[in-house]
C-alpha cells in the first residue's frame with residue numbers, strides 16, 4: 539500500500555471567511571405510509587434533524603453514522619437532489635437550489651452509462667458544459683490517466699472490474715472540474731484490497747487537485763483514514779453527534795511492516811482516533827423523537 543503523506547491544512551481556516559459548504563439547522567422530513575392509522579394514511583418521518591456544519595474549502599470531511607441514520611439523505615441535500623424541509627444549505631455563501639456542475643457526485647453503484655466507453659463516460663459531464671469534442675477527449679484522457687486507466691479508455695463498463703468502474707466514476711466527476719466532490723460510500727461494494735488502494739488513490743487525487751470532498755461512509759476505519767475531520771452522526775433521526783479532528787501526519791511507524799510501506803492503520807495514533815469515533819458512535823442519544 540502506498541504511504542500516506544501528511545494532509546495539507548484546509549485553506550479556509552481563518553475565522554470570518556465563507557466556508558465552501560454550510561449546513562444551517564437542516565431538517566429533512568419524508569411523507570411515508572402510516573400502517574397503524576389505516577389504509578392510505580400518511581405520516582411525517584424525520585430523516586435528518588437540526589444539522590449544522592461548515593465544510594472548509596479544500597477540506598476532506600468524512601461523515602460516518604449507523605445504517606439508516608440519514609447519511610445518503612444528507613448527501614442528496616448537498617447535491618441539490620432534494621430540498622431541506624427547513625434550514626439552509628449554502629455553497630460559497632449562496633443557497634443551493636438544485637444540482638449543479640459546481641458539485642460532482644459519486645455513488646456506491648457506479649452509475650456509468652453501459653453503452654459508452656470509459657472515455658465517453660468521462661466526457662459526459664463535459665458535454666453538459668458545452669466543451670468542444672477535441673477538448674473533451676483530451677480532458678477525459680487526462681483524468682483517466684489521473685486514475686490510472688489510460689490503457690482502458692476504450693473499454694465498456696461491462697469489461698471493467700468494480701474498482702475500475704469506480705475509478706471511471708471518480709474521473710467523470712473530476713473532469714468537469716467541480717469545486718466540491720460528494721461521495722456516497724463509493725468503495726462499499728469493493729473488496730478490501732481494492733478499497734484500500736482506491737482510498738490511497740483518492741487521497742493522492744485530493745492532494746493534487748485541492749478539491750473539497752464530503753465522503754459518506756459507515757466504516758469507522760475509512761472515516762479516520764480519509765478524513766481531516768470526521769463528522770459522527772447519531773442514529774435516526776440523523777443529527778450531528780460530534781466532529782473529530784484527525785491528524786495522522788507522521789503517525790506510521792516506518793519499521794512496522796515490510797519496511798517498504800508505512801502502515802498508518804496499524805499505528806497507535808490511528809487506533810486512538812478509531813476508538814474516539816467508535817465511542818462517539820456508541821454514546822447514548824440525547825433524545826429520540828422522530
Ligand SMILES: Nc1ncnc2c1ncn2[C@@H]1O[C@H](COP(=O)(O)OP(=O)(O)OP(=O)(O)O)[C@@H](O)[C@H]1O
Nearest residue numbers: 568569570585604605606607608609610611612756
Ligand atoms: N425518499 C424517501 N422516502 C421516505 N423515506 C426515506 C426516503 N429516503 C430515505 N428515507 C428514510 O430516511 C432514513 C435515512 O435514509 P438514508 O438512506 O439517508 O440513510 P443512510 O444513513 O444513508 O443509510 P445506509 O447507511 O443504510 O445507506 C431511512 O429510514 C430511510 O428509510
